[in-house]
Amino acid sequence: xxxxxxxxxxxxxxxxxxxxxxxxxxxxxxxxxxxxxxxxxxxxxxxxxxxxxxxxxxxxxxxxxxxxxxxxxxxxxxxxxxxxxxxxxxxxxxxxxxxxxxxxxxxxxxxxxxxxxxxxxxxxxxxxxxxxxxxxxxxxxxxxxxxxxxxxxxxxxxxxxxxxxxxxxxxxxxxxxxxxxxxxxxxxxxxxxxxxxxxxxxxxxxxxxxxxxxxxxxxxxxxxxxxxxx
Numbered sequence: 200x201x202x203x204x205x206x207x208x209x210x211x212x213x214x215x216x217x218x219x220x221x222x223x224x225x226x227x228x229x230x231x232x233x234x235x236x237x238x239x240x241x242x243x244x245x246x247x248x249x250x251x252x253x254x255x256x257x258x259x260x261x262x263x264x265x266x267x268x269x270x271x272x273x274x275x276x277x278x279x280x281x282x283x284x285x286x287x288x289x290x291x292x293x294x295x296x297x298x299x300x301x302x303x304x305x306x307x308x309x310x311x312x313x314x315x316x317x318x319x320x321x322x323x324x325x326x327x328x329x330x331x332x333x334x335x336x337x338x339x340x341x342x343x344x345x346x347x348x349x350x351x352x353x354x355x356x357x358x359x360x361x362x363x364x365x366x367x368x369x370x371x372x373x374x375x376x377x378x379x380x381x382x383x384x385x386x387x388x389x390x391x392x393x394x395x396x397x398x399x400x401x402x403x404x405x406x407x408x409x410x411x412x413x414x415x416x417x418x419x420x421x422x423x424x425x426x427x428x429x
Contacts, residue, residue, distance in 0.1 A: 205303035214268035224257040260305045266298040332416040335409040338365045
């Protein structure tokens with residue numbers, strides 16, 4: 200990652216209203232959890248925790264958020280550079296309903312950390328792994344990952360497919376021949392998914408393990424360690 204590096208996440212969701220956009224990326228602000236949700240013990244319906252991931256990015260990079268809410272014909276643009284400078288106004292160009300978040304100049308205000316940045320190839324590989332996790336967790340949603348620097352798509356996942364088709368695209372058609380459906384419940388704990396039934400060549404690849412807890416993709420954790428011990 201270097202000064203010319205940028206990363207854009209674009210979605211075609213409902214968009215963000217202007218009043219809500221003011222709070223996005225602000226420390227301790229959240230759109231994940233309403234007061235009613237807290238009172239009634241309802242779990243958050245979106246990923247992330249309290250929306251503070253965006254704040255973490257804002258604090259050390261330049262973040263541009265462009266959004267048009269489904270109830271509005273106006274597109275708004277918010278630009279934040281560190282915690283000190285933030286502007287919000289009508290975007291000079293319109294867009295479809297949804298939101299785009301662009302990050303650039305990572306660690307521009309933290310010169311010491313710039314020395315620890317990954318090379319471009321490693322960063323792209325890490326992003327690809329996270330997209331793979333999301334693609335398995337949400338087969339009803341389409342994902343497209345494009346490297347603008349090279350001008351090519353690295354992966355495209357169609358929306359509204361069954362889980363086995365997602366696995367086929369990620370792991371290859373032969374993988375499906377060795378997978379069986381599992382659905383086990385022990386008290387209040389339920390384990391459901393596709394599990395490899397044999398070990399080709401006596402080995403299994405942990406790089407092709409995808410785990411969700413309560414519908415949310417998680418990285419390697421003690422739960423996966425316990426499953427691998429079975």
